Amino acid sequence: xxxxxxxxxxxxPLLLQGAWLTLQVSVAALLLxxxxxxxxxxIALTPGWLPRLVAGFYVEILRNIPFIIILFVVYYGLPFWGxxxxxxxxxxxxxxxxxxxxxxxxxxxxxxxxxRGQFESARAIGMSPANAMWHVVAPQILRALVxxxxxxxxxxxxxxxxxxxxxxxxxxYQSLVVQGNTFAPFEVFAAVASIYWLIAAAIAEASRRLERxxxxxxxxxxxxxxxxxxxLSLVARRT
Amino acid sequence: xxxxxxxxxxxxxxxxxxxxxxxxxxxxxMLLALVLGTALTIVRSRKIAAVNACIAVVISFVRGTPLxxxxxxxxxxxxxxxxxxxxxxxxxxxxxxxxxVFVSESMRGGLxxxxxxxxxxxxxLGLPPHAIWLKVVLPQLFRRIxxxxxxxxxxxxxxxxxxxxxxxxxxxxxxxxxxxSSYRPFETMIGSALVFxxxxxxxxxxxxxxxxxxxxxxx
Numbered sequence: 308x309x310x311x312x313x314x315x316x317x318x319x320p321l322l323l324q325g326a327w328l329t330l331q332v333s334v335a336a337l338l339l340x341x342x343x344x345x346x347x348x349x350i351a352l353t354p355g356w357l358p359r360l361v362a363g364f365y366v367e368i369l370r371n372i373p374f375i376i377i378l379f380v381v382y383y384g385l386p387f388w389g390x391x392x393x394x395x396x397x398x399x400x401x402x403x404x405x406x407x408x409x410x411x412x413x414x415x416x417x418x419x420x421x422x423r424g425q426f427e428s429a430r431a432i433g434m435s436p437a438n439a440m441w442h443v444v445a446p447q448i449l450r451a452l453v454x455x456x457x458x459x460x461x462x463x464x465x466x467x468x469x470x471x472x473x474x475x476x477x478x479x480y481q482s483l484v485v486q487g488n489t490f491a492p493f494e495v496f497a498a499v500a501s502i503y504w505l506i507a508a509a510i511a512e513a514s515r516r517l518e519r520x521x522x523x524x525x526x527x528x529x530x531x532x533x534x535x536x537x538x539l540s541l542v543a544r545r546t
Numbered sequence: 547x548x549x550x551x552x553x554x555x556x557x558x559x560x561x562x563x564x565x566x567x568x569x570x571x572x573x574x575x576m577l578l579a580l581v582l583g584t585a586l587t588i589v590r591s592r593k594i595a596a597v598n599a600c601i602a603v604v605i606s607f608v609r610g611t612p613l614x615x616x617x618x619x620x621x622x623x624x625x626x627x628x629x630x631x632x633x634x635x636x637x638x639x640x641x642x643x644x645x646x647v648f649v650s651e652s653m654r655g656g657l658x659x660x661x662x663x664x665x666x667x668x669x670x671l672g673l674p675p676h677a678i679w680l681k682v683v684l685p686q687l688f689r690r691i692x693x694x695x696x697x698x699x700x701x702x703x704x705x706x707x708x709x710x711x712x713x714x715x716x717x718x719x720x721x722x723x724x725x726x727s728s729y730r731p732f733e734t735m736i737g738s739a740l741v742f743x744x745x746x747x748x749x750x751x752x753x754x755x756x757x758x759x760x761x762x763x764x765x
Contacts, residue, residue, distance in 0.1 A: 371700065371746035372739045373707035376718060380739055383731040387549075461609075468612035472711060479614060492622035500611045500619070507610035534669050535662030538683050541590040541598070541654050 314494050318485045325481030326502045332399050332477060333464040333506075339403035340463070341456075344410025349440070351415050362411070369408035374466045377405050382473050398470035398477075406463040413455045417448040450521045457514035461507055468503075478502060554733045557724050558740075564720035565741050568706040571638055571716075575702050578642035580695075583649025587657075588679060590650065608647040614708055616640045621712045637709035645702055652694040656687045689760045696753030700746040707742065717741050 315322070351362035369377065381401040385392060392400075421444060429439035471480035482499040486492055590598055608616065620640035624631055631639065660683065668678045688695075710719035721738040725731035 367747070368743060371750070372742045373704035373718075375707050376735060376739050376742060379735045380732070383735055387732040465612040468614040469708070471614070479612065482615070482618075486622065492626055496615060496619045496623055500607070500615055503612060503615060504607065504610040532662055532666070535665040538591055538665050538678060539657045539660050539662065541587070541593070541657070543593045543595065543598075
């Protein structure tokens with residue numbers, strides 16, 4: 308078999324439209340999902356067992372069910388409650404819901420990693436809980452949030468491929484359309500995989516820039532020796 | 547129309563028997579991923595520049611593209627190059643390949659936590675490389691990455707739901723078949739959500755128990 312990119316000439320606009328929608332949906336789900344995630348994290352950290360239990364249920368349920376099933380539950384659930392929305396919007400909401408559980412855990416872990424005294428001293432000098440969170444806790448956890456949030460955003464962007472199964476015309480959906488028209492799976496999926504790869508690289512680059520702005524967490528230097536490196540390291544030693 | 551709990555209960559037996567398919571595939575995938583991931587890690591530890599450069603590209607590809615696309619590649623592209631796989635085999639290969647990379651990446655992280663003195667001692671004793679891997683490094687490494695592997699197992703179980711898209715009759719596809727005749731898709735989907743929730747919570751829970759035992763064994 309041979310590889311003939313010319314097959315795709317007529318279909319590039321379709322794939323690019325799909326990629327653009329994938330980007331839009333991912334950004335919308337990032338914003339929505341992060342807002343919801345912060346809210347859930349704050350609920351989880353509220354004193355008392357009930358809020359913690361509710362937030363815990365929210366996170367565990369969403370993290371243990373495949374995204375494709377969350378998507379279908381939302382897709383069939385909204386009309387069930389009398390809400391009719393276009394597929395793209397339904398998909399974005401489902402994606403945000405899915406991501407919010409992971410963002411909540413990231414935010415919660417970052418807040419818990421900060422010494423409790425920070426929040427307590429802020430409260431002791433008379434700041435309201437909201438002010439203490441916003442002016443004392445938030446600036447300090449920002450840098451710890453970037454790497455795990457980037458990972459999750461990448462995962463979420465990749466999961467958006469599943470929206471194709473409820474006919475959201477994003478990149479994967481368009482790839483199946485083009486595949487159906489051309490019967491050239493190799494060319495189509497090579498092109499689509501490359502586009503996803505590029506989007507992922509763009510997200511990673513954006514995160515690196517953000518990290519530089521908020522100050523990167525220093526990676527721990529591992530002291531090693533030549534003999535141990537033969538087994539315990541997978542990268543060649545730089546000399 | 548209200549939520550019909552009795553309908554949901556009536557379809558659960560069918561969903562549970564379909565879950566056997568997801569579980570069986572997930573077990574095969576996890577075993578493949580562990581074996582291949584370990585092999586990949588050992589190959590990478592040889593630090594042959596050209597080989598590691600190729601592996602780095604593969605890893606970046608697997609991590610940078612959706613699992614669904616990787617499944618489509620196994621399902622649509624491999625037959626075009628003469629590898630005609632059944633949907634199940636294509637799907638299992640795709641997820642196992644994906645998981646292999648994640649296993650190897652978590653092993654890379656785990657390796658850095660092993661005491662260098664262990665390798666020095668084994669080398670000084672004149673242990674051959676395969677013995678150092680099998681008797682010294684891997685047993686400690688696996689214990690350390692149990693939490694990551696448990697997490698990966700739940701990800702694999704969730705991944706098997708995607709195989710319904712390439713016509714594997716798993717929980718999701720069974721529920722779609724049920725819903726198309728009962729016209730109650732919402733309750734049916736809640737049913738499959740429950741099935742996955744129970745499976746994955748059971749995996750996480752048994753993982754936590756295993757962790758505690760390992761921690762006790764080390765103490």
